[in-house]
Every structure is written in structure tokens, then in C-alpha cells.
Amino acid sequence: MLEADSVEPPKETITNELSILSNNITNCLSAVSLKLGCNTETVSCVEECVIAAEELYTLGGLVKTDIKAVNDSVIAINEQIEQLESLFQNIDRLEEFVKQKKEQLTILEDELTRAERSQRNKRKWKQEGTSKEGGLPDFIEVREESEDDSPIEASSKVQCQMPVAGNTSKGKKVRKMRRRKKYKVVKLNENVYKSETKTSTFKVVPLSMPPPQPSFNFRARLLQSRTKNQRLTKMEQAGLQHKNKWFAATRPARR
Secondary structure, three states: OHHHHOOOOOHHHHHHHHHHHHHHHHHHHHHHHHHHHHHHHHHHHHHHHHHHHHHHHHHHHHHHHHHHHHHHHHHHHHHHHHHHHHHHHHHHHHHHHHHHHHHHHHHHHHHHHHHHHHHHHHHHHHHHHHHHHHOOOOOOOOOOOOOOOOOOOOOOOOOOOOOOHHHOOHHHHHHHHHHHHHOEEEEOOOOOEEEEOOOOEEEEOOOOOOOOOOOOOHHHHHHHHHOOOOOOOHHHHHHHHHHHHHHHHHOOOOO
């Protein structure tokens, strides 16, 4: 019996069992790897979701700040609109005020024109009355009628009307005084005078004095400045002469 129990199993059974065990181990390992891969994918998905949530949170904060800024700008715009409305109201009031003043000015202009016309008519009437009296010759004097019926002596000589000193207008005197004050002439030398005004001073030289001679020749300097780039130095002139001689020697003579 002992000999029968101690008999070893065949090699085929052992190999089959080992192959089955190896297959089971590989299946277990593949299952574990699949689970681990799924876990890594889920972890990466979760991380991406967290990142997206953070970005959405930041975007929400930015949107909130933009909404606040828009609200502030809307409030400022409403205030400006109110100010503009008040300005337009003031402009309308000013237009009405200007219209009233224009109407008053037109009325005043009409009154002034009427007054000027009346004054002109009065002057014309006065001139007509004086012309009727002035139709007589100069040597006949016209006087108002008096109660005395005695004859009046009339001189046959033509009397010249002398200007009365008191009739000179004050405006002419004021103008003369202004002209005198405006220009003040001061004698510096025998032939030089200085006229002073409110803004500047001038030296006046009479025509009898000969004009001063110029210290430099203006025309020569002007011509020199205009032909400055066209003139050549002595070295350049010598070089040009040498070049001309060389060209004359190298070029063939014309037939």
C-alpha cells in the first residue's frame, strides 16, 4: 500500500495544473491593471473637472466685476444725461431772453430812426426859413420889427464875417492837445532830432545832412554769398587745368 501511495503523478497533469495557475495569475494581474488604469483615468478626469470649476469660478468673479463697472458707468451716464437736460433747459431760457432783447432793440431802433427823421425835418425847416431870409444881398441887414417906425440906416459896404474866438469847438482844441502830447521832438545835436511817442522813439535827420556811408559793401557780400558754392580754390583750379591738359593730350583731334 505504501508503495502504491508513494507513486508520483504524471508530468502531464503537473504541467496542466501549472499552466492553469499561470493563466489565473495573468488574469488576476490583467484585472488589477485594468482597475488601476480606470482609477488613473478617473483621477485625471476629476482633476480636469476641478480645474474647469476653478476657471469657471474666476470667470464668474470677472463677470461680477464687469457687471459692477457697467452699473457704475450707467449711473454716471444717467447723471450726465440729467446735466445735459438742465443745460438744454438753460439754453432754451437764454434763447427766449435773447429774443426778448432783440425785440426791445428793434423797438429802440425804430424809435431812434423816428427821432432822427424828426430832427432832420426840423433842420430842413430851419434851413428853409434861413434861406428865405438869406435871399437878400449881404449889405442889407434884416432885423426884427420894432414899435419904432423910424427909418433904419443900412451900410452899403460888404461886411466880412470875422470868426469869433469863442466859437471854436472844444473838440478841435482837444485834438490839437492830443497831437502835441502824442509827438514830442527833442533836439539831440545840430542836425539830429529825436521824436518820442508813447510806444517808441525815432531819430529824425534833416535832408540837408548828407547820408552816412555804409561800413561794408552790401552788394559784394551778397554776390559772394550767392556764388559761394560755385567758386573753386587754387588747388582745385590747378587740378582742373591739369585734367584739361590730360584730356586734350589723350583725346583724338577733331577732323
